[in-house]
Amino acid sequence: MIDLLLQESVSKALNSLYNISIEAKDIVLSATKKEFIGDFTLVVFAFVKQAKKSPEQIANEIGKFVKADCEDIEGFNVIKGFLNFEVAQSYWLKFVDINKTKYTFGYQTIREEKPVVVEYSSPNTNKPLHLGHIRNNLLGWSVAEILKANGYAVKKVNLVNDRGIHICKSMLAWQRFGSGETPQSTGMKGDHLVGKYYVLFDKEYKRQIGEMVEKGVDKDIAEKTAPFLLEAQDMLRKWEAKDEKVIELWTMMNGWVYEGFDETYKKLGVDFDKVYHESNTYLLGKELVKEGVEKGVLYQREDKSIWCDLTADGLDEKLLQRADGTSVYMTQDLGTAVLRHKNFNSDKLIYVVGNEQNYHFTVLKLVLKKLGFAWADNLYHLSYGMVELPEGKMKSREGTVVDADDLIDEMIETAKQQTLEHGKTDGFSEEEANKLYHMLALGALKYFMLKVDPSKNMLFNPKESIDFNGNTGPFIQYTHARIRSIIRKAEEGKDIVIEHIRLDTSLELNLKELEIVRNLYAFPMIIDQAGQTNSPALIANYVYDLAKSFNAFYQDIPILKEENESIVAMRVSLAAFVGNTIKTAMNLLGIKVPERM
RNA sequence: GGUCCAGUAGCUCAGUUGGAUAGAGCAACUGCCUUCUAAGCAGUAGGUCGUGGGUUCGAAUCCCGCCUGGAUCACCA
Numbered sequence: 001m002i003d004l005l006l007q008e009s010v011s012k013a014l015n016s017l018y019n020i021s022i023e024a025k026d027i028v029l030s031a032t033k034k035e036f037i038g039d040f041t042l043v044v045f046a047f048v049k050q051a052k053k054s055p056e057q058i059a060n061e062i063g064k065f066v067k068a069d070c071e072d073i074e075g076f077n078v079i080k081g082f083l084n085f086e087v088a089q090s091y092w093l094k095f096v097d098i099n100k101t102k103y104t105f106g107y108q109t110i111r112e113e114k115p116v117v118v119e120y121s122s123p124n125t126n127k128p129l130h131l132g133h134i135r136n137n138l139l140g141w142s143v144a145e146i147l148k149a150n151g152y153a154v155k156k157v158n159l160v161n162d163r164g165i166h167i168c169k170s171m172l173a174w175q176r177f178g179s180g181e182t183p184q185s186t187g188m189k190g191d192h193l194v195g196k197y198y199v200l201f202d203k204e205y206k207r208q209i210g211e212m213v214e215k216g217v218d219k220d221i222a223e224k225t226a227p228f229l230l231e232a233q234d235m236l237r238k239w240e241a242k243d244e245k246v247i248e249l250w251t252m253m254n255g256w257v258y259e260g261f262d263e264t265y266k267k268l269g270v271d272f273d274k275v276y277h278e279s280n281t282y283l284l285g286k287e288l289v290k291e292g293v294e295k296g297v298l299y300q301r302e303d304k305s306i307w308c309d310l311t312a313d314g315l316d317e318k319l320l321q322r323a324d325g326t327s328v329y330m331t332q333d334l335g336t337a338v339l340r341h342k343n344f345n346s347d348k349l350i351y352v353v354g355n356e357q358n359y360h361f362t363v364l365k366l367v368l369k370k371l372g373f374a375w376a377d378n379l380y381h382l383s384y385g386m387v388e389l390p391e392g393k394m395k396s397r398e399g400t401v402v403d404a405d406d407l408i409d410e411m412i413e414t415a416k417q418q419t420l421e422h423g424k425t426d427g428f429s430e431e432e433a434n435k436l437y438h439m440l441a442l443g444a445l446k447y448f449m450l451k452v453d454p455s456k457n458m459l460f461n462p463k464e465s466i467d468f469n470g471n472t473g474p475f476i477q478y479t480h481a482r483i484r485s486i487i488r489k490a491e492e493g494k495d496i497v498i499e500h501i502r503l504d505t506s507l508e509l510n511l512k513e514l515e516i517v518r519n520l521y522a523f524p525m526i527i528d529q530a531g532q533t534n535s536p537a538l539i540a541n542y543v544y545d546l547a548k549s550f551n552a553f554y555q556d557i558p559i560l561k562e563e564n565e566s567i568v569a570m571r572v573s574l575a576a577f578v579g580n581t582i583k584t585a586m587n588l589l590g591i592k593v594p595e596r597m
Numbered sequence: 598g599g600u601c602c603a604g605u606a607g608c609u610c611a612g613u614u615g616g617a618u619a620g621a622g623c624a625a626c627u628g629c630c631u632u633c634u635a636a637g638c639a640g641u642a643g644g645u646c647g648u649g650g651g652u653u654c655g656a657a658u659c660c661c662g663c664c665u666g667g668a669u670c671a672c673c674a
Contacts, residue, residue: 322672470622555638
């Protein structure tokens with residue numbers, strides 16, 4: 001790797017010229033900006049004080065030293081305090097030659113034996129998945145894959161919220177109004193069917209409140225004592241007492257929902273190594289709380305409720321167990337965290353959860369540490385922002401929720417329309433064409449979601465997302481298809497096999513080709529960085545840049561008509577390399593790239 | 598009110614550990630399809646990086662104040 005050699009050489013130069021000792025790995029080299037000549041840039045301002053010379057002088061001296069020391073450095077130029085190293089063309093050609101048909105995942109060796117546990121998705125079983133879940137699922141899945149590419153063992157887990165008053169609401173409404181409806185009898189997806197009854201509950205509940213208020217009952221009281229709500233609460237008590245009939249109904253309806261979810265997950269291309277259910281985990285954590293009290297880390301109030309005092313950390317006091325001995329959300333999460341640590345022998349937990357729970361996770365981490373779990377330091381909340389619509393926030397009550405399944409179907413339909421308009425699928429079988437529409441629709445959706453920094457709220461504009469121009473998934477997919485086309489044509493016409501082409505290292509690369517090669521060179525570093533920051537956005541923006549620069553190059557340089565065979569070989573090799581890199585990068589985002597379109 | 602996050606072109610977003618003249622796409626306007634996929638390419642126009650200070654050779658980036666928007670501050674999950 002030329003950048004490592006450069007770092008070493010610069011380190012040597014600093015030492016021998018100015019007696020400054022900096023380890024090679026701490027030498028900061030950046031990619032030279034397009035408008036300047038060179039490949040790597042060293043900023044020398046930092047050494048001015050110690051070297052006691054002008055920046056220009058220092059840059060020139062280091063440049064000379066490195067040029068003599070490092071054989072692949074052909075030259076250098078100095079602009080103010082910026083020292084630009086020029087890497088020999090032959091080096092880049094060798095680089096292309098070696099990697100042209102390879103997939104270059106960052107680290108392929110195992111970095112750590114212990115797995116990283118990534119929790120994501122975590123739906124409720126009372127309603128179907130919506131736009132927010134899509135962001136969550138795509139982020140979680142992609143982060144897991146990026147970590148794998150960085151040499152971590154990864155376990156993807158899902159914690160389904162399958163119990164509680166909200167679940168009872170849809171159960172009750174189904175009993176009352178359902179007249180035996182099932183997914184089979186209605187042809188509805190199970191999660192949608194159950195969601196329908198959740199809405200019906202709310203309707204009836206509101207109607208009852210209205211009726212009571214009309215009769216002169218105070219609104220607050222009506223909201224708390226409406227018969228339908230009391231029935232739901234009663235049902236929850238029965239559930240907790242393991243009432244046979246309630247459990248039977250609960251099992252059946254949840255079963256419908258899971259089938260529905262599985263279908264949506266499949267469409268999105270996400271999967272899990274283990275699924276946890278809150279019905280099994282909601283009682284966890286009580287032991288921990290008890291131990292905490294014994295250790296004196298937690299304290300009990302006169303009413304027997306148990307608290308954790310976080311005022312020393314600038315936070316409030318946090319309840320961990322109610323006076324009646326029942327546990328709360330936090331208690332449960334403490335329990336599941338410890339359970340996971342045990343289940344997977346894992347010291348690293350990543351939670352993909354919306355930023356409205358930032359406080360919750362700060363507290364979770366602190367309490368775990370207080371309870372004496374050192375691994376709590378490695379608990380990471382991958383917090384993501386809300387997805388907003390042009391019309392404003394999504395509100396389930398106002399019916400402005402964008403349903404995940406509907407959205408996906410809509411995207412596929414639009415992909416189909418646009419593709420037909422462009423006549424792209426002429427000569428495709430129906431199966432091939434449908435496959436392509438899927439790829440494009442999901443590519444558009446996934447790319448749109450993942451290219452944005454997770455921590456930020458984002459605006460989802462359905463119309464714009466289905467735009468197939470610009471910084472979009474389909475543009476990158478299109479670039480890949482064009483690259484495959486070049487390779488097909490090259491192989492047909494020239495009877496060549498890319499693996500066996502040896503590149504002539506005396507060739508000259510033009511500026512656009514150099515830009516592409518540097519971009520390719522940066523790929524492993526991009527993956528590495530994304531692994532550390534858990535950011536698919538980094539990879540998305542990288543692969544877009546690569547696709548864009550390749551398209552520009554490809555537009556005005558004839559590849560196959562070039563007379564000189566070694567130039568043809570070089571360009572086809574470069575195309576193959578770019579194609580593989582795009583495929584690899586897109587894989588990490590969960591996006592498929594078509595061979596042709 | 599306390600805490601946390603965000604504010605970059607008309608809109609949606611990038612901007613590596615502080616580096617050179619802050620970048621893309623969309624929308625607008627100009628060109629380019631007998632030539633490997635025009636879902637493309639080239640170009641024009643568009644900026645007080647919310648704001649005021651500070652740190653230094655250098656700040657969109659780090660620190661402090663203020664303004665704006667959002668989240669959260671439940672014996673809900």
